[in-house]
Structure formats: C-alpha cells, structure tokens
Amino acid sequence: MIRADIGERFVIVVALWDEVTGVNASGRTVYYDIRDEDDNPVSPPMNGLLPESTVASGIYKKAMSMNTAGEYVCYATCNGFYSNTEEIIINPENIYTIAKANRNYNISVEDVPRTNGVANASQTVRNVPLNATDYIITYVKDDDEDDWDSTTTSGTSYAWYRSIDDELPFRMGSDGL
Numbered sequence: 001m002i003r004a005d006i007g008e009r010f011v012i013v014v015a016l017w018d019e020v021t022g023v024n025a026s027g028r029t030v031y032y033d034i035r036d037e038d039d040n041p042v043s044p045p046m047n048g049l050l051p052e053s054t055v056a057s058g059i060y061k062k063a064m065s066m067n068t069a070g071e072y073v074c075y076a077t078c079n080g081f082y083s084n085t086e087e088i089i090i091n092p093e094n095i096y097t098i099a100k101a102n103r104n105y106n107i108s109v110e111d112v113p114r115t116n117g118v119a120n121a122s123q124t125v126r127n128v129p130l131n132a133t134d135y136i137i138t139y140v141k142d143d144d145e146d147d148w149d150s151t152t153t154s155g156t157s158y159a160w161y162r163s164i165d166d167e168l169p170f171r172m173g174s175d176g177l
Contacts, residue, residue, distance in 0.1 A: 001087045002074075005094040006067055013061040014050055014076045014084055024058020030078045032062070034088065037071040050076065066090045108139040108148060125176040127161040133169060135159060 004010040012032055016025040034046040041047075050060035066072070069092035076084040114123055114134040128134050135158045139151045158176070159169035 001089065003089045003091065004065070005091045006069055007065050008094070009063050009065045010088070011061055011063045012050065012074055012076070012086065013059065014078075016058050016060065016078055016081050018058075024056070025078075025081070026052065026057035028052075028058075028060075028078050028081075030060040030076060033075045033077075034066075035073050035075070037073070039073070042066075042068075042072065106141050106143055108141075110137045110139070112137060122158070122175045122177050126158060127164045127166070128159060129161065129164055129166065132161070132167065133159045135175075136172065 002010050002012075014030055014032075016028055016030065017023075018025040030050040030052075032047060032050050034042055036042055046064065046066070048062075050062050053059040053061055060076075066088070069090050072088040072090065074086045074088055076086070111133050112135050113131050114128045115131065116123075117130070119128060123134060135156050137154060137156050139148060139154045141148055141151050156175075157172040158174060160171040160173065160176070161169050
C-alpha cells in the first residue's frame with residue numbers, strides 16, 4: 001500500500017521476476033493504470049509506461065503525485081507476467097502542515113467567564129458559577145502566519161462543575177445540550 005498526502009510525490013515500483021531464469025526480466029514493456037476505488041479511470045487519466053530503472057535491471061518505476069484525496073488502485077501489467085496491483089491512499093490533509101500548525105506558539109486559548117446574572121440552560125446544566133470559566137475558545141493559526149488575524153481553525157470547550165459553589169471545573173467538553 002502507498003499512502004501520500006495531496007501533492008506529495010510517491011513512486012510506483014514493479015519488479016518483473018522471471019521464474020524460468022531466476023532473475024529480474026529486463027527490457028520489457030510495463031504498463032500502469034491508476035483507477036478510483038470503483039475501478040473507474042481517474043481524471044485526468046493516469047496511465048502509461050513504467051520506465052526501467054537505470055540502477056537495477058528488471059525494476060520498473062515512476063514517481064508521480066495526485067491532487068485529489070481518496071482511495072485508488074494502480075494496475076501494472078506486462079505480457080507474460082502476472083498483473084500486479086497496489087492500493088494508493090491520498091490523504092486529504094498534509095500531516096506535516098497539521099503538525100506544524102499545532103506547535104505551542106501557534107495555539108491561543110481564550111477563557112470566557114460567565115458574566116450573566118441569570119444562568120442560561122447550558123450554564124445551569126453545567127453548574128457554572130458567576131464569574132467562573134464558562135467555556136474556553138482555542139484558536140490555531142498557520143505556522144507561517146505572523147499574527148492572529150486569520151486562524152486555521154477554532155473550537156470551544158465548555159466547563160463542567162460538580163456544584164454551583166465549585167471554583168474549578170472538573171471536566172471540559174460539550175455544552176450538554
């Protein structure tokens with residue numbers, strides 16, 4: 001199986017093992033065809049010849065990338081040899097970009113206290129005391145952004161208290177409604 005991110009280069013490799021001679025078969029024509037998970041051709045089509053390696057004879061390979069996330073199958077065929085298949089998974093997000101965005105200096109947390117005199121339904125369910133943390137908003141910015149004018153994502157985590165007299169929440173999570 002091959003796993004790559006959108007736009008990341010990966011290599012399709014086929015070794016043609018000649019069972020009669022016991023060595024890799026050199027000088028052959030190897031075709032490849034990449035199809036989606038329903039066995040339909042991708043658009044634009046990704047098929048053609050796999051060139052033979054200049055380093056090792058009988059090894060056929062090609063580097064490529066895909067710009068659409070999903071699951072794919074690569075078929076490799078050559079006359080006189082068994083067909084080969086390889087599953088390809090293209091991730092929708094680049095894991096390196098996500099990891100860089102989650103560096104501690106790319107995350108900001110805002111504490112929002114309860115300031116309303118009469119608690120709303122969510123605050124009542126969670127026993128939120130007046131002037132105590134009602135919820136926390138977490139902001140994440142891209143690694144290459146200098147300021148917080150545009151954030152990549154944000155999320156809200158609500159404070160839960162065991163009783164209205166508690167000073168600190170015992171849990172952070174959904175709003176309970």
